[in-house]
Amino acid sequence: MKxxxxxxxxxxxxxxxxxxxxxxxxxxxxxxxxxxxDRFAAEGAAAQRVAMQxxxxxxxxxxxxxxxxxxxxxxxxxxxxxxxxxxxxxxxADFLMQQMAWRESLEEADTAQALETLLEDxxxxxxxxxxxxxxLLDVQLDPVAAAQVVRRLMFVERFAHEVEERLDxxxx
Amino acid sequence: MSGWRRFIxxxxxxxxxxxxxxxxxxxxxxxxxxxxxxxxxxxVAAVRHGVAECLPDEQGRVVLPSVVRYMEGGGRxxxxxxxxxxxxxxxxxxxxxKRLMGRGLADMQVELPYDLVDQPGMVAxxxxxxxxxxxxxxxxxxxxxxxxxxxxxxADIDGAVITVPAYFDEAQxxxxxxxxxxxxxxxxRLINEPTAAAIAYGLDHQSEGVFAVYDLGGGTFxxxxxxxxxxxxxxxxxxxxxxxGGDDYDRAVADWLLGQAGxxxxxxxxxxxxxxxxxxxxxxxxxxxxxxxxxxxxDGVEIKTRLDRATLAHVxxxxxxxxxxxxxxxxRDARLDKGDIQGVVMVGGSTRMPLVLGAVREFFGQEPxxxxxxxEVVALGAALSANQLVGNRGGExxxxxxxxxxxxxxxxxxxxxxxxxxxxQTIPTAMAQDFTTYKDGQTALAxxxxxxxxxxxxxxxxxxxxxxxxxxxMAAGAARIRxxxxxxxxxxxxxxxxxxxxxxxxxxxxxxxxxxxxxxxxRMLQDSFSTAQQDMQARALAEAQVDADRMLLATQxxxxxxxxxxxxxxxxHISALMAALHHTRQADQSADAxxxxxxxxxxxxxxxxxxxxxxxxxxxxxxxxxNIATI
Numbered sequence: 001m002k003x004x005x006x007x008x009x010x011x012x013x014x015x016x017x018x019x020x021x022x023x024x025x026x027x028x029x030x031x032x033x034x035x036x037x038d039r040f041a042a043e044g045a046a047a048q049r050v051a052m053q054x055x056x057x058x059x060x061x062x063x064x065x066x067x068x069x070x071x072x073x074x075x076x077x078x079x080x081x082x083x084x085x086x087x088x089x090x091x092x093a094d095f096l097m098q099q100m101a102w103r104e105s106l107e108e109a110d111t112a113q114a115l116e117t118l119l120e121d122x123x124x125x126x127x128x129x130x131x132x133x134x135x136l137l138d139v140q141l142d143p144v145a146a147a148q149v150v151r152r153l154m155f156v157e158r159f160a161h162e163v164e165e166r167l168d169x170x171x172x
Numbered sequence: 173m174s175g176w177r178r179f180i181x182x183x184x185x186x187x188x189x190x191x192x193x194x195x196x197x198x199x200x201x202x203x204x205x206x207x208x209x210x211x212x213x214x215x216v217a218a219v220r221h222g223v224a225e226c227l228p229d230e231q232g233r234v235v236l237p238s239v240v241r242y243m244e245g246g247g248r249x250x251x252x253x254x255x256x257x258x259x260x261x262x263x264x265x266x267x268x269x270k271r272l273m274g275r276g277l278a279d280m281q282v283e284l285p286y287d288l289v290d291q292p293g294m295v296a297x298x299x300x301x302x303x304x305x306x307x308x309x310x311x312x313x314x315x316x317x318x319x320x321x322x323x324x325x326x327a328d329i330d331g332a333v334i335t336v337p338a339y340f341d342e343a344q345x346x347x348x349x350x351x352x353x354x355x356x357x358x359x360x361r362l363i364n365e366p367t368a369a370a371i372a373y374g375l376d377h378q379s380e381g382v383f384a385v386y387d388l389g390g391g392t393f394x395x396x397x398x399x400x401x402x403x404x405x406x407x408x409x410x411x412x413x414x415x416x417g418g419d420d421y422d423r424a425v426a427d428w429l430l431g432q433a434g435x436x437x438x439x440x441x442x443x444x445x446x447x448x449x450x451x452x453x454x455x456x457x458x459x460x461x462x463x464x465x466x467x468x469x470x471d472g473v474e475i476k477t478r479l480d481r482a483t484l485a486h487v488x489x490x491x492x493x494x495x496x497x498x499x500x501x502x503x504r505d506a507r508l509d510k511g512d513i514q515g516v517v518m519v520g521g522s523t524r525m526p527l528v529l530g531a532v533r534e535f536f537g538q539e540p541x542x543x544x545x546x547x548e549v550v551a552l553g554a555a556l557s558a559n560q561l562v563g564n565r566g567g568e569x570x571x572x573x574x575x576x577x578x579x580x581x582x583x584x585x586x587x588x589x590x591x592x593x594x595x596x597q598t599i600p601t602a603m604a605q606d607f608t609t610y611k612d613g614q615t616a617l618a619x620x621x622x623x624x625x626x627x628x629x630x631x632x633x634x635x636x637x638x639x640x641x642x643x644x645x646m647a648a649g650a651a652r653i654r655x656x657x658x659x660x661x662x663x664x665x666x667x668x669x670x671x672x673x674x675x676x677x678x679x680x681x682x683x684x685x686x687x688x689x690x691x692x693x694x695r696m697l698q699d700s701f702s703t704a705q706q707d708m709q710a711r712a713l714a715e716a717q718v719d720a721d722r723m724l725l726a727t728q729x730x731x732x733x734x735x736x737x738x739x740x741x742x743x744x745h746i747s748a749l750m751a752a753l754h755h756t757r758q759a760d761q762s763a764d765a766x767x768x769x770x771x772x773x774x775x776x777x778x779x780x781x782x783x784x785x786x787x788x789x790x791x792x793x794x795x796x797x798x799n800i801a802t803i
Contacts, residue, residue: 001791012795027795029404033571034790037600037661041360042202042563043726045773046780050787052660056602063597168501 007061017137028062081143122160129153202330204562206554211270212390216317217555224555241265242301262445272306274343307351314355331360333558337392338364339412360561362662366396368553369519374400381514389520391417397506406573411502418522424487425451443470485527516540583620583629604656613645640669640678712765737785749775
């Protein structure tokens with residue numbers, strides 16, 4: 001095992017989209033039990049430094065593996081279809097229409113209730129996109145098409161984040 | 173094992189090094205203490221005979237009021253004596269200093285009974301003994317607890333875990349660590365108060381599942397969601413308010429008292445201290461009775477009135493509501509519903525208020541857990557952690573996976589924040605982002621590091637500024653500057669910037685704006701502080717000796733376990749470095765600290781590759797051939 005191993009290699013998981021979150025969590029904790037700097041607090045600086053490097057690397061892999069969107073974009077990248085969101089901005093028309101409708105609802109939403117409803121809408125759009133990703137990455141083995149779905153999902157998540165921030169302000 | 177024999181001569185040399193009496197006995201228990209440095213009071217705890225317990229003072233009291241009084245003639249009172257003098261000598265008696273840690277005058281939203289002076293970086297308190305930094309005042313409290321622990325064990329302390337509110341930012345954490353250093357403590361780790369409470373609670377009750385820790389102290393509020401599985405304490409999300417606590421309830425009561433008929437409209441410092449003292453006592457009394465009668469004498473004006481629970485709840489309703497808003501947000505961050513929470517652990521003296529308990533009960537729809545003493549639980553958890561970090565094995569091994577409470581980012585064009593590390597990221601972590609130049613031929617890039625959740629730099633806390641210089645002149649947008657934020661297990665930040673094409677680098681430990689520079693700490697030590705009587709050089713040498721012993725011992729145990737990973741040459745190299753360090757440590761008692769440090773450094777450097785090999789082996793064993801479900 002090397003610091004440069006892929007996230008999947010590091011966690012000894014098959015490189016595919018479908019993953020069991022509970023299993024990822026268990027592996028993460030098992031790895032951190034070996035590598036966390038706290039285990040080496042009584043040892044010298046060299047051991048501390050190595051532990052810090054590995055612990056950081058394990059957390060990095062964990063962040064990517066546990067989050068379906070990050071995991072999907074990582075898989076696309078490994079399969080030669082990097083996301084490059086800034087260079088690939090073309091989106092299907094119906095998707096753009098839906099985005100505009102959401103933005104309008106967000107402008108108008110002035111109660112926590114309205115914002116919660118909007119969050120539910122984004123959440124079902126998210127579930128649909130994740131199902132598409134599972135199909136494209138694990139069954140059809142089409143990373144290029146998957147990368148397109150990832151880019152759309154990035155919009156959805158960014159929007160959901162804005163809704164949540166608005167909720168924070170309303171409830172604060 | 174065919175090559176094994178050839179190693180024997182080196183092995184012999186190693187055995188000589190660990191002759192009894194020459195290096196510390198590896199089985200000797202080391203002393204690690206946990207310190208809860210609170211707004212209202214502080215405690216020290218340690219594991220003795222396998223059990224964590226709070227250490228009492230000579231009168232048997234475990235709590236030390238976090239109050240320091242500077243007296244005529246250079247003396248100081250710390251704790252109960254200082255607390256008793258608060259009304260009589262308000263300007264020189266500093267309470268609630270935790271609220272000033274890492275803060276500027278502009279941050280102060282509430283009036284305090286003593287005089288504050290604005291100073292670059294951090295506010296100071298003007299006393300008869302001069303201007304005192306909050307770091308110095310906190311160090312007095314920490315040193316008092318350190319002496320208490322040393323007296324209890326009749327030995328030196330090997331290290332301490334200090335707790336901080338989970339919602340403390342970078343500047344507040346750094347200030348706390350500086351105070352501990354100033355008090356002569358070897359800081360093993362800063363850990364978050366709710367996490368410490370969860371350790372004490374979880375280990376005590378063998379609990380598993382998702383728990384919320386609601387921690388309302390004297391001046392800070394934290395809410396953390398933790399997932400507990402055998403020995404692993406994973407913080408899922410944390411939130412709170414680092415300037416909201418029992419003090420604010422006292423002030424709400426005080427304001428109500430001033431609103432009563434006949435109350436004077438401006439108060440002397442003594443009267444203000446008396447008003448706050450009575451307000452606090454009334455609030456505390458209402459935890460066990462329904463109403464309380466008060467008689468106050470403020471600058472000669474007498475006020476008689478009655479305060480009941482309903483009125484207390486009414487005047488403080490906004491404060492309680494603020495805590496619940498933070499609870500809702502943290503649940504959202506954790507992507508959990510309140511129904512997912514298995515238990516709610518109450519921590520901090522302010523959770524004794526029935527109105528707080530009631531609000532939390534109503535919110536979660538379950539009875540909060542109050543079976544551990546809310547004053548002691550944080551110190552006890554810190555002691556359990558310290559015992560392990562100091563190197564004592566035995567018992568279940570703990571693993572704390574904590575998070576960073578507030579997002580970290582840098583300023584970009586137009587005063588906007590580009591977030592680099594989002595809040596609730598598990599630490600340690602390193603995250604990077606690429607930036608570029610915006611002018612042709614631009615050779616320097618100024619970086620402004622900020623912390624907070626808002627989009628505008630002006631609304632976030634400024635942590636540090638530094639410059640990357642020497643970028644080769646290029647067209648605008650052609651340079652690729654990678655900025656890496658590294659947050660260690662204490663939650664402290666280091667920032668590095670590197671131009672990818674030319675390899676030009678700049679690097680900063682984020683300290684200057686609010687923390688203290690090392691020279692300042694040294695000056696404070698020399699100036700006034702109680703440990704300053706010690707010869708500074710002797711202290712440096714003693715520290716270097718401890719480091720050398722620790723390094724020798726750690727290397728020896730690593731070799732005992734894993735020397736088979738090394739080639740004969742590598743083993744010989746490490747043996748030679750050990751022998752050299754051992755020689756410097758033993759043969760020449762008059763060796764100066766710098767020489768000894770250099771030899772320790774050489775061994776540390778020389779064992780780096782070995783440490784990497786050992787880690788590799790550990791990582792491979794972590795998952796190999798194990799049934800994951802049983803880990």
